[in-house]
Amino acid sequence: MTTFRAAVLEHFKHPRNRGPLDEANASEEGANPLCGDRIRVQLRVIDGVIAEARFTADACALCIASASVMTGRVRGMSSDDAMQLDIAVIHRALEGEPPAGRLKCTVLPLDTLRRALSKPRPEAS
Amino acid sequence: MTQGLIDPREPLIADEKSIAVATLVSATGSTSKKVGTKMIVGESGRLLGGVTIGGCVDAQVVEAADALLGQGGRCMLSISLDDDEAWEIGLTCGGTVDVLIDRVDVRDTEDPIRAAHAFAREAIARDESVVIATPLDGRAAAFVLTENGVRHGTLGDALLNERAAAIAGEVMTSTSRVEEIEHAGASRKIFFDRQAPATRIVVIGAGQIAMSLTKMARELEVHTTVVDGRDRYATRERFPDANEIRVGMPSEIVAGIEPTKRTAVVLIAHDYKYELPVLRALLRSRVGYLGMLGSKKRGVAVRALLKEEGFTDAELDRLHTPIGLDIGGKTPPEVALSILAELVAVRSGKRV
Numbered sequence: 394m395t396t397f398r399a400a401v402l403e404h405f406k407h408p409r410n411r412g413p414l415d416e417a418n419a420s421e422e423g424a425n426p427l428c429g430d431r432i433r434v435q436l437r438v439i440d441g442v443i444a445e446a447r448f449t450a451d452a453c454a455l456c457i458a459s460a461s462v463m464t465g466r467v468r469g470m471s472s473d474d475a476m477q478l479d480i481a482v483i484h485r486a487l488e489g490e491p492p493a494g495r496l497k498c499t500v501l502p503l504d505t506l507r508r509a510l511s512k513p514r515p516e517a518s
Numbered sequence: 519m520t521q522g523l524i525d526p527r528e529p530l531i532a533d534e535k536s537i538a539v540a541t542l543v544s545a546t547g548s549t550s551k552k553v554g555t556k557m558i559v560g561e562s563g564r565l566l567g568g569v570t571i572g573g574c575v576d577a578q579v580v581e582a583a584d585a586l587l588g589q590g591g592r593c594m595l596s597i598s599l600d601d602d603e604a605w606e607i608g609l610t611c612g613g614t615v616d617v618l619i620d621r622v623d624v625r626d627t628e629d630p631i632r633a634a635h636a637f638a639r640e641a642i643a644r645d646e647s648v649v650i651a652t653p654l655d656g657r658a659a660a661f662v663l664t665e666n667g668v669r670h671g672t673l674g675d676a677l678l679n680e681r682a683a684a685i686a687g688e689v690m691t692s693t694s695r696v697e698e699i700e701h702a703g704a705s706r707k708i709f710f711d712r713q714a715p716a717t718r719i720v721v722i723g724a725g726q727i728a729m730s731l732t733k734m735a736r737e738l739e740v741h742t743t744v745v746d747g748r749d750r751y752a753t754r755e756r757f758p759d760a761n762e763i764r765v766g767m768p769s770e771i772v773a774g775i776e777p778t779k780r781t782a783v784v785l786i787a788h789d790y791k792y793e794l795p796v797l798r799a800l801l802r803s804r805v806g807y808l809g810m811l812g813s814k815k816r817g818v819a820v821r822a823l824l825k826e827e828g829f830t831d832a833e834l835d836r837l838h839t840p841i842g843l844d845i846g847g848k849t850p851p852e853v854a855l856s857i858l859a860e861l862v863a864v865r866s867g868k869r870v
Contacts, residue, residue, distance in 0.1 A: 424749075427750070431747035449767065450795075456791075
């Protein structure tokens with residue numbers, strides 16, 4: 394758990410791919426309704442491949458660390474493959490799993506990504 | 519009576535043909551009301567506001583206003599607070615209050631007082647302060663100057679308007695007061711009534727303390743915006759007294775709010791997921807007050823994290839934490855009271 398905690402804190406303090414994505418053609422906002430985590434995932438999808446992925450969030454360290462890892466992983470992936478991405482992959486990258494009751498925090502970015510990819514989107518310019 | 523200005527949309531005023539507007543123009547002694555405070559008396563006998571905290575002075579003002587509504591015109595009342603009976607039993611406040619009473623025709627857009635207040639309300643809606651100059655003698659007249667130098671109305675003479683504009687400019691950054699102007703061989707007493715936009719509190723976190731805070735803030739005529747990422751918490755049912763409720767990413771919502779010196783942002787979510795992003799968005803803004811709920815230890819930890827990110831000590835010193843005056847309160851309403859008390863203290867210059 395110590396390693397997991399260190400990995401989460403490192404991503405929380407130095408998140409990758411954080412900030413708005415100009416010219417995104419897929420975007421979705423997600424929230425955990427009781428704890429208040431809120432995240433927006435933005436993607437630039439060209440010919441079915443995720444060319445760029447970024448996120449904006451007012452969220453806990455677990456959620457931000459998960460989004461930080463996830464946006465890095467899906468870059469260059471086909472949207473179909475990204476839809477199949479398993480939360481276990483993100484947990485492995487963070488070298489552990491969240492405590493009981495906090496799974497929803499790490500799952501929120503992935504859930505939001507899937508909803509962003511499920512919506513019809515314009516062609517990237 | 520929003521902001522001490524006549525608002526014809528106010529239910530009490532909308533139903534009246536004419537009203538008497540009583541304004542506290544000067545006070546000595548221990549009156550607790552600010553100069554510029556108003557009371558409105560309707561023809562039907564209805565009352566709105568008060569020029570003192572109550573008792574015999576307001577009663578005398580109402581009597582005079584009733585008489586004025588019958589006969590028209592305007593009058594000045596100078597009332598001693600050294601009431602004989604109160605003095606005998608040691609309950610007197612001491613001092614005097616001067617109250618100007620004007621009869622205003624609510625439905626006449628040419629009425630100078632009504633027109634001045636309508637102009638002032640529009641300026642305040644644009645977040646500008648105004649000063650309304652009104653003579654204490656002679657016929658009713660009003661001249662208004664806005665913070666941006668726009669003028670409205672007249673005191674009856676261009677030179678008098680110029681002199682009033684110069685004084686109004688000084689009063690704009692001070693407090694309402696009476697000034698004497700030598701004009702055309704006579705001394706004219708003019709009341710300069712400063713009206714500023716409402717203090718706005720942006721409350722981050724839609725919990726129990728926020729519910730109490732918005733109720734009390736309404737009494738203080740403070741505009742409140744409740745912000746939370748949780749739509750089950752930030753509801754109209756829970757916040758009937760809030761002026762505005764916003765659900766979304768708190769850091770983005772506050773970034774979109776005009777950060778004036780009259781805006782206070784209080785972080786009472788007690789959750790770093792909102793505190794850190796909101797502080798990042800506001801520590802370098804012009805916002806007038808920034809406070810955060812939490813212990814000293816927690817405050818130190820939050821400052822340390824933000825310092826690592828490059829915020830300076832001067833920027834971090836803007837953060838009031840623990841938030842509120844220490845009045846020993848524990849319950850949500852008590853904490854809300856302490857927060858509002860600190861905001862009043864900061865606004866009045868009693869606390870930096």
